[in-house]
Amino acid sequence: MKILVPVKRVVDYNVKVRVKADGTGVETANVKMSMNPFDEIAVEEAVRLKEKGAATEIIAISVGPTAAQEQIRTALAMGADRGVLVEVDGVVEPLAVAKILKALVDKESPQLVIMGKQAIDDDMNATGQMLAALLGWGQGTFASKVEIADGSAKVTREVDGGLETVSLTLPAIVTADLRLNEPRYASLPNIMKARKKPIETVKPADLGIDASPRLTVLKVEEPPKRSAGKKVGSVAELVDKLRNEAKVI
Ligand code: AMP
Numbered sequence: 169m170k171i172l173v174p175v176k177r178v179v180d181y182n183v184k185v186r187v188k189a190d191g192t193g194v195e196t197a198n199v200k201m202s203m204n205p206f207d208e209i210a211v212e213e214a215v216r217l218k219e220k221g222a223a224t225e226i227i228a229i230s231v232g233p234t235a236a237q238e239q240i241r242t243a244l245a246m247g248a249d250r251g252v253l254v255e256v257d258g259v260v261e262p263l264a265v266a267k268i269l270k271a272l273v274d275k276e277s278p279q280l281v282i283m284g285k286q287a288i289d290d291d292m293n294a295t296g297q298m299l300a301a302l303l304g305w306g307q308g309t310f311a312s313k314v315e316i317a318d319g320s321a322k323v324t325r326e327v328d329g330g331l332e333t334v335s336l337t338l339p340a341i342v343t344a345d346l347r348l349n350e351p352r353y354a355s356l357p358n359i360m361k362a363r364k365k366p367i368e369t370v371k372p373a374d375l376g377i378d379a380s381p382r383l384t385v386l387k388v389e390e391p392p393k394r395s396a397g398k399k400v401g402s403v404a405e406l407v408d409k410l411r412n413e414a415k416v417i
Contacts, residue, residue: 169316169338170225170278171214174269175207175243177236178289191387193259194289203239206284208246209344212351213314214282215247222316223280225249229272231265231379233257237367244362245354251367256379264372264379266298271375273303278339280321285310285343296343306336310345 179185180200188195203211217223228243230236231254240251254268273281286293300307308314308323312331315322321336326345336342354362372379400406410417 169217169223169280170227170276171217171223172227172229172269172273172276172278172281173207173210173214173243173248174229174231174265174281174283174295175211175239176204176284176287176289177201177230177232177239178204178287181205181288187388187390191389193385193388201235201238203242204284204287204289206286206288206344206346207239208242208351209346209348210282210284210342211243211246211248212349213311213342213344214280215352216349217280217314217316218247227252227276227278229254229269231256231260231268231372240367241359241362242354244365244367245359246352247358248365250365253367253369254375255369255371259381259385260379261381261383262292262294262298263382264377265295266302267377268372268375268379269295269299270302271377273299273339275375280316280338280340280342282314282342282344285345296341300341303339303341305340306334307341307343308334308336309341309343311342312345312347314342314348 313324
């Protein structure tokens with residue numbers, strides 16, 4: 169069984185993001201970039217399935233600038249077998265990514281696509297669902313457990329009310345939630361080995377896809393600053409302030 173794992177290059181989760189001075193987006197120049205954390209979980213799950221003998225090949229795919237090769241290399245160092253970089257400069261929206269992934273699914277015929285539940289840069293939480301719709305495949309989103317047996321995937325999903333278990337006929341899409349696993353750190357020998365693994369580079373046009381944006385961002389701005397809190401001396405003073413200043417009781 170082949171598994172595709174899409175990995176997105178995003179601003180590292182430790183970075184405090186800043187809005188660009190002209191309000192067109194978030195500053196990414198000279199900012200540390202990493203693999204989207206949920207995609208690391210997806211890669212880890214694919215590698216565990218391969219280690220258990222349930223998968224034979226893992227292909228890491230990134231849609232983004234040339235530098236997104238770094239994120240593919242990270243996936244290769246964690247245990248993916250080969251990579252595909254779909255080179256696009258600038259913004260790529262979830263629908264364009266889903267169309268590109270569909271074209272690659274048509275080419276590679278995997279039984280499973282495991283991806284992140286959302287990318288932490290724009291928090292869209294849309295690409296997996298769109299890909300499932302374009303392919304007409306079943307989807308197990310927000311997965312916290314995945315078991316593969318007899319041509320199906322049993323996926324435990326984190327839903328608002330608790331946990332839901334769905335059974336998907338393969339091929340299918342799974343999107344990883346935080347508690348699915350704890351991703352491994354790549355060892356130095358595996359980082360060295362990953363340098364020799366192949367990465368194919370293609371353009372969206374090679375796949376017959378127009379990846380140009382369909383949405384226009386009007387403005388990006390910082391959230392309003394929170395004003396400083398106040399200390400009160402007694403419960404009576406607190407009640408008075410809530411009633412007469414904040415007017416919430
Ligand atoms: P989103 O719908 O943008 O929140 O992203 C959900 C998931 O789709 C991510 O965790 C990735 O697995 C995948 N994805 C989104 N954008 C890209 C991209 N440019 N390249 C590769 N994978 C992507």
